[in-house]
Amino acid sequence: MTTWTLDVEAPLGRQATVRRWRLGNGLRLLTSIDRGAPIVSYQTWFGVGSRHEQPGKTGMAHLFEHLMFNQTETLGPGEFDRVVERTGGESNAATWVDWTYYRLSLPARDLALGVRLEAERMTRLVLDPTTVEAERDVVTNERRERVEDDVDGWLDEQLMALAFEHHGYRWPTIGWMADIRGLALDEIRAFYRTWYAPNNACLVVVGDIDEPQLLDLVAKAYGDIPPAVLPVIAPDTEPPQTHERVLRAPKPIATDRVLIGYKAPGQAHADWPVLELVATLLAGSPSSRLHRLLVVEKELASSVDAQLTPFRDPSLFRLAITVARGHRAEASLAAIDQALAELASAPPSPAELNKAKSLVETDFWTSLTDADGKAEAIGHHEVALGDFRGVTALAAALAAVTAEDVVRVARTYLGRSTRSVVIAEPDPDGDPGEDSEESDDGDEALGDDSEVSA
DSSP, X not given: OOOOEEEEEEEETTTEEEEEEEOTTSOEEEEEEOTTSSEEEEEEEESOOGXXXXXXXXXXXXHHHHHTTTOBSSSOTTHHHHHHHHTTOEEEEEEOSSOEEEEEEEEGGGHHHHHHHHHHHHHOBOOOHHHHHHHHHHHHHHHIIIIITOHHHHHHHHHHHHHOSXXXXXXXXXXXXXXXXXXXXXXXXXXXXXXXSGGGEEEEEEESXXXXXXXXXXXXXXXXXXXXXXXXXOOOXXXXXXXXXXXXXXXXXXXXXXXXXXXXXXXXXXXXXXXXXXXXXXHSSTTSHHIIIIIIISOOEEEEEEEEOOOSSOEEEEEEEEEOTTOOHHHHHHHHHHHHHHHHHXXXXXXXXXXXXXXXXXXXXXXXXXXXXXXXXXXXXXXXXXXXXXXXXXXXXXXXXXXXXXXXXXXXXXXXXXXXXXXXXXXXXXXXTSOOOOOOSOOSSOOTTOEEEO
């Protein structure tokens, strides 16, 4: 008989408790009872994302996000979604750099159905030429729409390729076009056998559940699935960046758009919560420093945004600016340098820091108000960072940030020598009313119309 081992039990907020269970084949199960409504969030997290791919074979993890909804040995093409929709539930999925996850939101009465469906596609997915080629076409069209025909998608992709020389974060999650087109069926099948296995998976079930019944259902559905031999992957390390990197390219836009990435630590690092607050101080509200300076006072930009990417390994603190008509990117960059120098030289006032904390902590706890939000938070921390208890630790760390911490991390991470800048400039020969279509040759290098300086 397949038996469970209870690893950990820990609180999540004031009223929820999370338990981590393990089966003999390596499968993890996180459970949290939430009687707020008769629904269940059933999520399957796999410890594979785009960073686990190899150069020349990018886009595989994202392709599986599509393939997993297609056909299994007992469900015809498209039947998975139709079965879920008949319950009144919904299904979705996401792929990112460190993970891939699949989400079912179901009435609590249909939990057994959810268990059966997810166990089925973990091990009995049909990967034949017809199915694979149909989804490959979907993905190539998605890439054209979201990257090659979209300036913001181009900026995002080029920033990562510019900022990272070695790490797997340098290629896009959707993959390079040439790689997507060139993935062989044997390689796709091998990827499925390797990564879609119980010892690389974590089930997260939050909602109105009978826990003993759930444990029994999951043990019967997954207990006989054998574990895979997971590859031993050496840790990715990125050489230190010592000079600013800049890339410019003409695009069919009316004004400059700028995306800046400062090298920042991974999410498990003690400075990550401080930088999360810095992002809010700089661009988290209409009264934030960069919004006031760039948009209101100097009128150099029509919008400014700050984001800290929650990756496992060191990544980027990002600033995105849409330059106002009649101005160029250089004026906004100079104003940003001014604002960051001020932040690194004098602590924010208690009122400013408390407002930023209120905004960040409200967003954090709001994301945990429903079953899906709770499941996503603990799934991410468990699979990407190694322990779901990091959710609670992050909340405590955000609350503990001091004004002196803000000054210290601004000095440490927000200097010009460790930043990369991508600038899309109006093309004098283009139509500013439309986005252009980039070439779809899948070059991993920066485009021929780009200028790089370091």
